[in-house]
Structures are given as structure tokens and as C-alpha cells.
Amino acid sequence: MVGKVDQETLARVLAGTGASSTVLGVGPGYGEDAAAIELGEQTLVISADPISLAAERIGTLGVNVACNDVAASGGDPEWLTSVLLLPGDADDAMIDAIVADLDREARSLGATIVGGHTEYVDQLERPLLSLTAIGTTDRFVPTGGADPGDRVVLTKGAGIEATAILATDFAAELDVPDDAVSAAATFFEEISVVPESRILGAHATAMHDPTEGGVLGGLVEMAHAAAVGIEVERSAIPVRAATEQLCAAAGVDPLRTFGSGALLATLPEAQVDETMAALDDADIEAAEIGRVVEREQPGIELDGERFENAPRDELYALWE
Known part of the structure; x- marks a missing residue:
């Protein structure tokens, strides 16, 4: 395993x-x-x-x-x-x-x-x-600080890290044009979330770095850490064209694979517009993807489908 x-x-x-x-x-x-x-x-x-x-x-x-x-x-x-x-x-x-x-x-x-x-x-x-x-x-932000009513923000997009790995470790095995592979390999330069953390950290109730298991796994972990529910829509989650292309060729869901390079954060509704504007001013892509709700059993709902456990990262199958 x-x-x-x-x-x-x-x-x-x-x-x-x-x-x-x-x-x-x-x-x-x-x-x-x-x-x-x-x-x-x-x-x-x-x-x-x-x-x-x-x-x-x-x-x-x-x-x-x-x-x-x-x-x-x-x-x-x-x-x-x-x-x-x-x-x-x-x-x-x-x-x-x-x-x-x-x-x-x-x-x-x-x-x-x-x-x-x-x-x-x-x-x-x-x-x-x-x-x-x-x-x-001087302001520690936990994974488990989300409150019902908060909005969920994701920077850059899903599967950034996985895209870079696919473009380097597995390029020879994928039926993908060379220019797409070259573009995807540059994603290594966007793995850091330090810049957006400094902006989001001023108002975020929770922040989380979605690594193994991707954005979906990161959201499940945030929900459990805060004992809340999180509702998201797939269509709201940004996925870059290169990520779509390489993940499709590898048979990997961009939402369920290594996500370093993106940052998940929950914000009070009153702070969303100001924070999104600050991210835009810093040329950092970001999208509001969902909201935090009260739930007796922590977990997330993606397009109405419930997840109470983080998924196994789908990239692992390529190493086995």
C-alpha cells in the first residue's frame, strides 16, 4: 500500500x-x-x-x-x-x-x-x-478553524503539483503533444503558496495546503478538523487546460491528485471581496468554490455527492 x-x-x-x-x-x-x-x-x-x-x-x-x-x-x-x-x-x-x-x-x-x-x-x-x-x-491559522457561513476560496487551481509530475516523470507514457508537456513542466515554478498565504492569512479562519488526495482530500480534511460540512461545485473549481489535458491522458481526476501549488482557505463572507481583490492585485488567480455549513457528521458535498473520507490519490496507480 x-x-x-x-x-x-x-x-x-x-x-x-x-x-x-x-x-x-x-x-x-x-x-x-x-x-x-x-x-x-x-x-x-x-x-x-x-x-x-x-x-x-x-x-x-x-x-x-x-x-x-x-x-x-x-x-x-x-x-x-x-x-x-x-x-x-x-x-x-x-x-x-x-x-x-x-x-x-x-x-x-x-x-x-x-x-x-x-x-x-x-x-x-x-x-x-x-x-x-x-x-x-503573530497570527497562527489552523486547518480546523472554519465556521458555518464562511466561504471557501481556492488559489491557482486543482492538480498543479500532479501536472508538473506528469510532465516530467511520466511524459514518455502519455499521448500528449510536446508543447503541452513543456508548458505543464513549468508548473514546478508555481508550487509555492507563500505569497497567497500572506494575503489570505490576514482574515482567513482556516487555511490548508491540499497535497496528497488533491483539492477533494484537502476539503475533507478541513471539514473534519473543524467538525463542519463543506459544500462545493465542481464547475466552480478552477482546473487549468494543461492539467485537464495531462490528467485526462493519465486517467487521473484533477480534484483527486497532488495539489501543492494551490491554497484552500475559508473566509468570513464580509471579508471575501476585499481579499479576492488583494489576490487579484498580486496577480494570484483565485476563485470562490463553496461554503461552510453545519453538519452533524463532518464531510463535504461535491455536486451533491457526499465524501466523509479523503480519497486515495489517483496518481499512485502510475507508480505501482
Whole structure:
């Protein structure tokens, strides 16, 4: 089996680990992007994420998925630790490419790689990268803060990360024109959600970085974290033409696959117009896609179809 453990298994893991701390503001929980540690007037925000399957540009993905979780919690990512596990036959070219990616992406975000670990593991067929991102904020925004009546906003579009992966790792297997593949590969440059997080974080009641399981999975996690329902319409969710084209060729639903590069946020209705205008002024695409409602059983409704569990990411089938 590949991918995140199910909600019940995660609950069992979390119940069996951890220790109390008087400065822990937000700890581990289903759907939560990061932990919050209260340090006086500032909150320390910490998150960790692995990249275990994508082969190309894993440094780019690794830095951004870790920093995105800090940003989606209202923080500015400042420091990173990097754990890089390499196949036993990894050559200098592979190592140099990953290191160059890591350095370039960290610098572009103003973050510093302050430590980590690197080793060879003969049992690996591809490199495995795990980064921990650390930042600070004076307004922590949880995944689970959505209130009934809030509106749901999505930046950029669904399947941004998956589109980039398809264009690099699987291009040879897809019946897609070369120009579409080239355009889709540029989506790696849009994986960061730090800019929109800074705008949305001023008023958002909740923010979430939809990674594995895509926008649909991210919405389910937000609903469970806040114990609410979320109603959305597929037609309201932006999907770029390149994403539609590559996902169709791969047999993947853009709403159910890796979504880094987009940011989900819930906003009080009174703040939507002002916030959308600010995003537009910053040349950040965004759309209002749904609303938060009261529900006894948390979950989402997509065009009337109910989802109480996050879907398995449909891109995994291509690696199996």
C-alpha cells in the first residue's frame, strides 16, 4: 500500500505518541498542516513532509511542500532541515541535481537549510527526501478553524503539483503533444503558496495546503478538523487546460491528485471581496468554490455527492 495512512490508523498513532507541553498551542491532528508553539508574542510554526515517489525536481517539491505547510498556518518559513536518503547506486549527477534544487528553492523563499542528514540506503530504488520547515507568526491559522457561513476560496487551481509530475516523470507514457508537456513542466515554478498565504492569512479562519488526495482530500480534511460540512461545485473549481489535458491522458481526476501549488482557505463572507481583490492585485488567480455549513457528521458535498473520507490519490496507480 502506498500513501497516507487512513484516519483511524493516524488516530491510533497520535494517541500513542507525544508528551504534554505548556507552550504547545496546536499539536498533531488529522488535517492540521503544522504545530504551533507559543513563545511569548510570537508563535513558532513547525511542519515536516516527505517526497518519496517523484523522481524529478524532488528538491523543488521537498522545499515547497514543507514550507507551504508553515505558510498555510500563517507563518513565514525561515529555517529547514533536510533528510536525504539515496539509493545505493546514486551517482554524483543525481546528488548534485537534488542539492542544487534544495539550495535554489530555499534561497528563493528566504529560508535557510540549517541541518539534516544524508546517507545511502541500498534498499531504495529512488531518492527519499524529508524536510522540516520552521517559521514564526503573530497570527497562527489552523486547518480546523472554519465556521458555518464562511466561504471557501481556492488559489491557482486543482492538480498543479500532479501536472508538473506528469510532465516530467511520466511524459514518455502519455499521448500528449510536446508543447503541452513543456508548458505543464513549468508548473514546478508555481508550487509555492507563500505569497497567497500572506494575503489570505490576514482574515482567513482556516487555511490548508491540499497535497496528497488533491483539492477533494484537502476539503475533507478541513471539514473534519473543524467538525463542519463543506459544500462545493465542481464547475466552480478552477482546473487549468494543461492539467485537464495531462490528467485526462493519465486517467487521473484533477480534484483527486497532488495539489501543492494551490491554497484552500475559508473566509468570513464580509471579508471575501476585499481579499479576492488583494489576490487579484498580486496577480494570484483565485476563485470562490463553496461554503461552510453545519453538519452533524463532518464531510463535504461535491455536486451533491457526499465524501466523509479523503480519497486515495489517483496518481499512485502510475507508480505501482
